[in-house]
Amino acid sequence: MGLVVTEEEPSYADMASLVVWCMAVGISYVSVYDHNGIFKRNNSRLMDEILKQQQELLGLDCSKYTVEFANQDKADQVLNCQSALKVLSPEDGKADIVKAAQNFCQLVAQQRRTYTDLDVNVLDNLLSSTNGFPDPDLVLKFGPVDSTLGFLPWHIRLTEIISLPSHLNISYEDFFSALRHYAACEQRWGK
Amino acid sequence: MSWIREGELTIIERFCGNIIKAGPMPKHVAFIMDGNRRYAQKCHVERQQGHSQGFDKLAQTLRWCLNLGIREVTVYAFSIENFKRSKEEVDGLMDLARQKFSRLLEEQENLKKHGVCIRVLGDLPLLPLDIQELIAQAVLATRNYNKCFLNVCFAYTSRHEISNAVREMAWGVEQGLLEPSDVSESLLDKCLYTNNSPDPDLLIRTSGEVRLSDFLLWQTSHSCLVFQSVLWPEYSFWNLCEAILRFQMNYSALQKARDSYMEERRRQQMERDQAYVTKKLQQEGFASHGDSQRRWTLLQKCTAMREERIQGFLQALEHKREDFFERLCTVSA
Numbered sequence: 343m344g345l346v347v348t349e350e351e352p353s354y355a356d357m358a359s360l361v362v363w364c365m366a367v368g369i370s371y372v373s374v375y376d377h378n379g380i381f382k383r384n385n386s387r388l389m390d391e392i393l394k395q396q397q398e399l400l401g402l403d404c405s406k407y408t409v410e411f412a413n414q415d416k417a418d419q420v421l422n423c424q425s426a427l428k429v430l431s432p433e434d435g436k437a438d439i440v441k442a443a444q445n446f447c448q449l450v451a452q453q454r455r456t457y458t459d460l461d462v463n464v465l466d467n468l469l470s471s472t473n474g475f476p477d478p479d480l481v482l483k484f485g486p487v488d489s490t491l492g493f494l495p496w497h498i499r500l501t502e503i504i505s506l507p508s509h510l511n512i513s514y515e516d517f518f519s520a521l522r523h524y525a526a527c528e529q530r531w532g533k
Numbered sequence: 534m535s536w537i538r539e540g541e542l543t544i545i546e547r548f549c550g551n552i553i554k555a556g557p558m559p560k561h562v563a564f565i566m567d568g569n570r571r572y573a574q575k576c577h578v579e580r581q582q583g584h585s586q587g588f589d590k591l592a593q594t595l596r597w598c599l600n601l602g603i604r605e606v607t608v609y610a611f612s613i614e615n616f617k618r619s620k621e622e623v624d625g626l627m628d629l630a631r632q633k634f635s636r637l638l639e640e641q642e643n644l645k646k647h648g649v650c651i652r653v654l655g656d657l658p659l660l661p662l663d664i665q666e667l668i669a670q671a672v673l674a675t676r677n678y679n680k681c682f683l684n685v686c687f688a689y690t691s692r693h694e695i696s697n698a699v700r701e702m703a704w705g706v707e708q709g710l711l712e713p714s715d716v717s718e719s720l721l722d723k724c725l726y727t728n729n730s731p732d733p734d735l736l737i738r739t740s741g742e743v744r745l746s747d748f749l750l751w752q753t754s755h756s757c758l759v760f761q762s763v764l765w766p767e768y769s770f771w772n773l774c775e776a777i778l779r780f781q782m783n784y785s786a787l788q789k790a791r792d793s794y795m796e797e798r799r800r801q802q803m804e805r806d807q808a809y810v811t812k813k814l815q816q817e818g819f820a821s822h823g824d825s826q827r828r829w830t831l832l833q834k835c836t837a838m839r840e841e842r843i844q845g846f847l848q849a850l851e852h853k854r855e856d857f858f859e860r861l862c863t864v865s866a
Contacts, residue, residue, distance in 0.1 A: 451712075486782075491790050496750060
């Protein structure tokens with residue numbers, strides 16, 4: 343899941359809530375993005391907010407979760423909340439593709455590769471900005487701008503893009519209804 | 534003309550068109566023409582009929598774009614992923630392509646009159662040979678027209694296009710035309726199938742789906758994305774106006790984002806160049822921060838040499854592409 347902010351002034355508290363909600367509903371990979379790279383530059387501030395929200399939101403409801411999942415024997419997993427987070431900026435998009443291209447061309451110059459070796463899969467494996475992360479299934483885009491503003495162009499080829507008016511004071515209901523909207527999407531994969 | 538409907542706008546359409554044209558207008562619009570099959574199902578007709586109606590709608594939409602002064606249109610006609618469809622459907626689509634490209638070649642006079650430049654973008658060797666030949670003829674015949682541009686993405690996906698661009702740059706390095714350090718965003722731009730077009734200002738996808746499906750991912754990173762729920766064969770002039778209005782509402786925010794992105798890109802290139810010059814000076818035994826005149830001269834020299842390499846490479850790439858089309862034409866002659 344990609345959380346893309348197109349508003350000029352990002353809010354650390356609201357973004358932290360969104361990240362924690364993602365973790366709570368079991369989304370394993372979360373990316374945060376704004377086209378000015380503000381979140382990335384202030385990574386530690388965002389992390390602090392997330393830890394704070396994690397305690398507030400999940401700490402209080404921990405017992406509730408245990409009760410809900412008790413009969414599925416998943417209590418341990420819920421408490422551990424295994425989610426991975428990446429904070430991204432435009433340099434993780436086109437610039438990363440260019441870096442991969444340069445690296446490949448270096449190998450060609452050293453005669454360790456030939457140009458015909460490069461195909462879609464090879465290039466995909468050369469990209470590093472999202473190491474270990476799968477392509478996002480869903481992007482929640484916040485703000486009035488109808489564009490991805492440079493968010494991971496290569497990786498979003500099949501990503502559903504759901505727009506919300508703003509991430510400021512976003513409510514859990516709004517977040518969850520966007521997820522429900524996503525669940526209703528039917529992908530035909532070209533067939 | 535079969536690919537562009539003849540006719541002018543109605544009075545009401547012209548009136549609204551003039552109002553819209555008072556604001557900023559997109560110069561290049563891209564369409565994901567989705568919904569032909571769902572339309573066919575809705576109207577209880579064959580899928581093939583849906584695709585055929587879809588083509589008619591394309592002809593109509595191109596007419597509207599021209600009437601509104603939008604001179605470049607790119608459409609997603611057939612994805613490499615679509616080869617996964619049933620043999621029947623794929624054959625049907627190929628037949629439709631044969632039909633339409635043949636018709637196009639019969640209308641050369643009209644194409645000349647309207648100055649329509651047709652480009653077909655994609656991994657063309659994946660297509661049946663006879664279709665490749667028809668495409669080659671259409672592309673070469675209209676190559677020099679420049680009143681309006683129609684780019685048809687056929688046997689296309691964006692990832693294949695980007696990979697192809699990187700492969701071409703690697704080819705350039707292998708041929709000794711390029712240095713690995715010449716590889717940059719702007720060079721990659723020039724190696725894409727769309728290198729002769731500006732990035733689309735506006736991307737419209739019909740039928741309510743909200744994804745890009747591997748279409749122009751690189752080129753639309755800062756484009757206005759409009760997702761409309763109407764099925765493609767039912768697309769109307771008002772749907773188009775609505776999309777253009779959305780473009781207008783996003784115009785200044787997108788301009789600003791694009792400008793700051795380009796500024797950042799320039800700054801990073803400058804940093805890289807400076808670092809390169811520093812390294813070079815150190816190699817030659819000069820103090821890296823010593824003589825600013827020497828730095829400046831070296832920087833100019835390196836930039837000029839790079840420019841020369843890039844021009845040589847792009848010319849070679851252009852020849853390679855032209856050769857591909859010309860060889861197809863001699864085959865069919």
